[in-house]
Amino acid sequence: MLVYPISARALSDQGKDVLMKRLYRSQTDKKIAGIFGGISEIYEVDPSLLRLLFVFLGIATGVFPLLITYLLGWIIIPNGPMGGKNPSST
Numbered sequence: 001m002l003v004y005p006i007s008a009r010a011l012s013d014q015g016k017d018v019l020m021k022r023l024y025r026s027q028t029d030k031k032i033a034g035i036f037g038g039i040s041e042i043y044e045v046d047p048s049l050l051r052l053l054f055v056f057l058g059i060a061t062g063v064f065p066l067l068i069t070y071l072l073g074w075i076i077i078p079n080g081p082m083g084g085k086n087p088s089s090t
Contacts, residue, residue, distance in 0.1 A: 024080030033074040041080075 026037025029047055036054070040047035058066045 025077050027082050035073045
């Protein structure tokens, strides 16, 4: 089975170009690093729900793995623009 990569612009939603949204750390909606604020801007979800889910998973699975994941995200995910909106979403 052959799988050919396609670009985001090659996909169309009833004739409209679909752009991929880029993940940034939020500069306006942040508590520590802005990771959940950036994720919530992309998926249009309340960042408080993401933070609560993170705390629940931390309690259920142990704090250390999620702490390492959060720190890696803080290092890898770039800062977003100061306007607070993802530039790819406009």
